[in-house]
Amino acid sequence: MLKFLEIKVGFPSARVLTIRSLCLATLILVSVGCQSPEEAAKEHFQKGKELFDKGEIDTAFLEFKSANQSQAGNADTYYYMALVDEKKNNLKSMRQNLSKAIELAPDMIPARLKLGKISLIFGEVDKAREQANYVLQKEPAEIDGQILLASSFIREGKYKEASDIVDSVLKSAPENPEAISLSAALAFERGEVDSVLSLIEKALAIKPENLPLRLLRIKAYSARNDIEKVVAEYESLVTLYPDVDNFKVTLASMYSMTGKLDKAENVLRQIVEASKDKIGPKVVLLEFLNAKAKDRVVSEYSALSSAAKNDQNTVFELSKWMIASGFRDAGVNGLKDVLSVEKNSDLGLAAKTVIAEMALGDKRYDEVDKALTEVLTVKPDFYEAKLLRGRLLLSENKVDDALEFLNKLVWEKKDADSAYQLLGQAYAMKNDRKQADRNLKLALDINPANAAAFFPVYEDYMKAGQRDTARHYLEKAIKAKPNQILFLIAMVEADVSEGRLDEAQEVVQRVALLSKNKAIPLYLQATVMQGKKQFQSAAELYKSVLIESPDHLNSMINLVKVYAAINEPRKAQDFLEDHYSKHLGNIAIASVLSDFYVANNDSAKAKNFINEQLKRFPNAVPLYQSLARIEASLHKDIAIAKDILLRGLEANPDSIQLSMSLGAVYEQLRDFASAKRLYSKLLEKFPDSMMVVNNLAALLIESPNSEEVDKGAQLAERLKDVENTYFKDTYAWSLVKIGKTDLGLQLLGQLVLKEPKMPELRYHLGVAHAKVGNKATAISELKQAIALSEKLGREFAGQSDARKILSELEHK
Template identity: 50%
Template structure:
């Protein structure tokens, strides 16, 4: 009975389940289909949030299909979230490789991200089944355009134009090819045709802006941006770009009106208000305090924006106005965190005014009432650095690291403290940590970005810059860094766009003019560039980079004599400028006109007997013109008579003695120099190198001691000296290891190859020793530059080879 009853219950349950399946319950596949269809319907209606929820539900079911991910990618596209779009398209194709539209979309994204081979792969996958697929052919041509394969791209585009003369993408590609081939009029005609089909096409309109800007047709650029602002009134970037052009053409009222419109549209946010303040600071500085006061009154009890605005005012020198605004914050906030922050900033205004005792008093008072308030401790650390007390500052800052508050400021100050301690490596480490916390920390950015540029690590510098610009796209320091990097990398179109922005915010009008001249020079428009450099030199006669680039532009346009004529006249007008003398000397040297160079520099020394640069330049001229060594020696000695404590002249004379094989004289100068300036790394390195060449044990010991002081340097010559010191002191294996690491980083330094060869010889590796010594000598011959130990290297090479043949 029990068994039968149990069976009856099971049968009833099964029947109920079947009924539910038939009438009320869907399978996972049907559920996914339902959600997917609803998602499609919502996308069609433009209800994207609802579409996302439905597609997410379809995605979470047991049935995984590529189509769901494809539609999720479409949602990402509408939200401009291209990274997520890319991942969803990849997943869609993993699940269903037949999705042609997904392949096309992914191919276009690969072009956007610069993954050109991957883009070509998607295009060819589509064309394998449909050789005439228009979208795939467009991707293929786009890749060839990006790869500078103009002939292959042109062939495809011309084929496509035959049957697709109204296709905007095809017309865009044809315009791009025409522009790259310097067929500007044709490119503009193709753009016009494309815009007649799609008048709101942003890419085509911006392409036309680029061409008109490259042609310096400012009126047309203004019209282009006015059209974009009219078509897209909510896009503030177009307004800022138009304001920039207005600023460059001195239409300041129009520029200001656009900036105020941006503030109004964004609801009076501090960032957009600061943009207006930066513009006024650049164009009408006296109006800044009044505008700031108006902003403070507008925010009234919204004290956080007032603090942000006040920080900007302080950073730009409007101390009294900032202090007034901050006092209103304190009056309203009291001893809240925001009120205390305002009090710290008020104390900082005293420090900026060099009233250090007053600052210290305020900080002590604040810490007495709130011992754990981090901003007050940070200000105390700044005071310690001002007082040149980096060790105490480091102790305080290291304690703050554990608090995890204001970390970017803590790390940036630690970087500055280690700069004061002359520990560049540790300083760099902390600056990088500061940027990881806050990519727009200006102190950390400036130090890190410049160090990457100096090291030739432009890709990493670009990453640091992009992160900063993403958060603060209008910050003038970041914009100037972007323009300079674009110019270094010859990205002329991007540089041009940035120069326009800089014109809006730069306090110095010469800055955007100089950068604009750089762009024109890079594009080969030398006459226009020369005109701008001359304009700068009228206001700043000794601006050395403008002088150098003006001379280079004349030279590149085949007008060397005009460079000489201009610089000689400029020198007559401004005879006191050492910069003009330096550039004119270099031009004379480039023309091998040594007599004129010598006459110019001798005259400069007669007028300015303490001009160190003139003595150094004169010695260089004497060497190049083949004068005897005594003349060069006398030039350095004469310079040191009137500049007895000058490092450059002393180092130059010591270097001259080394070249002349007068090692004792060189050694004496380095020792005297280090007595007066014990931390000059170049003198430490050079004296150490000289001592390490000696067979005297005392000299070797002193050389090793000196080398220890520079062992952590990033300078490859200093690293080589330390490694050589290890070899010379008998620590051959240790020295060999360092030299092998160094030669990988610096394979073209003869000194390193020579020292590596000797280290291998002492380790018993004669064959490797021969190879390295030969490379050292070959590099020296190729570079036409000797190295210390060159004669010994040749002698050892003969001896080793002779011993091997025996």
């Protein structure tokens, strides 16, 4: 029991004050139960758990945080903080908290299982399997651990291993919904659609809210091409998850694909109504109307602008969209309204700058300069106006001034993606490919959806065969701007080429909602059907595209492939001949038809057909190329092709296509002098053509004349930073030719890693190794070059030299 000290009246001594303070502190401690840090942490944790169970997530998190502050290092607290992160879909923080919990309590099985699942989401399959193996080592019968292990195998395409585990789980727990789900996923991979649907029904009966299963069922219906059931499933998802706009947008896309435009519009309007403060849904609605009912766009824009009259930023963004989408007058009037209200505020200055940008498009440069001067007088550091100043300099072809100005601008504003994009454009105009590429990538680091920067970078990687890198940029672009139609089209094409047909199908639905040209989603859907080997459906869709766009080249080519796949080439011929009769003079159709005749061993018919067309259309460049191939094949004499191409160039003297074809013929005839003269003239006419640069450099560096070799190597320097393996090979080979063998060897080694099945590269690498004395490696590379050539059925430039060098090395 505490003994209270008696305090005398009067001024207390310092000692008395101290005793009094201690007594008060003691009383306070007694009143709160004398809590230790451990007890305080336990109390905060318990309160947090109770709040978490009630669904009061934010308050629970504060309690867990207080528990950690009271006593750091409690595994249970970190685990529950991870559960809060899970509720908020904050996966990175969840992963960190789970890792901390496991660090403090290595045998915490629930934490390991959740961390394994998170690892799978992040694509870290090895880490997921590490958690599964740890759990199963401790508790071999743990079903969730077995399911996690099976899931990791599925991610790696090891379906047999996954299937064995799932079958084992289902024997002991036949009603386990996760195991049933994995079994359904494995059945889908095997193409057993009926089994998939049966298993999904069973699992949903146990756990109706299982979203992944419902999405898998949509894939199964899609694989059957059962569009009505896909639509019905999305209708169910919208009912079950009314706050998820993505499901609503996809449902609208499905309605659009099936011609139910009123229903599609109604769904989009629901999203707009539920998100009145968001601009995105309003833009999607306008994009839909622009694609499906263009005459209603202006009135809808007016209605949306009127409803947002107290939010001038919304009016500004909608007006910019109108201008970008071709409704210039309405958009400019909207910007003028914003300017009248906002005057010299940042928003008003932005509106004035965009109006000036319209004048730039019309080449009214004095008007642009005047507007920019007015804006920058009010606010000298206004970024949008400065950016337009850079565009103005480029438009006036003042490239050096633009470079100086834009380099200062990016120094002032580090997150200026559009300024970096313009810098890339300016360096491209100066033919500085390295700096152009660097700045375009810097723009994409800041804004992955900067379309003007994206497409040059993306297309360079695609041309160079670096598809994984190209996809990385594309995925980031779509994540930043999910409704950009050009990004979506690129994604469908990438998915189809890589066999990701279910993913492609989902993107096609979004394209169908937003595309102004209905032939585009039809064509993309046809490519998906073709990939799924649903050839009859694909053929009908390609025909529908050709009704809308008669000269759509890829649809004609793919239609021929589809009929070839089902062994009905005659149907392709009948269609193409009928199609051409309806569109006489269409060069694209004529070219495909003539190539079809050749492919089906009817060269005589192809020759007669093309000659007839050339009498009527002497400027049809593709037909001269086709005729050259046919005549050379018929007579087994490449010299005949030369005469036909020369005749084509008489009628089309500026055709780079015919000239390049002629150059290739000269090379095959080993008339290298004529080829060099031709390429030299082409380079004068087309100085920025990297193909011409490459072909001329490649010929010059093979010359016995040392001056020509040096000239070729100097020319090949322009290929140094081009993302094209063939062009970089020419540059690397030029280094070897002029004695810079170590540098050439290093670059060739890098290129072979990217393109291991390119015989030319192997040959050049073999020669480079021979030059530095690596005899065994040189022999190996030269043998691989020759073997690859034989396997591919084509010779490569320098093949005879490769055999000669190989023989010499083997007999040394």
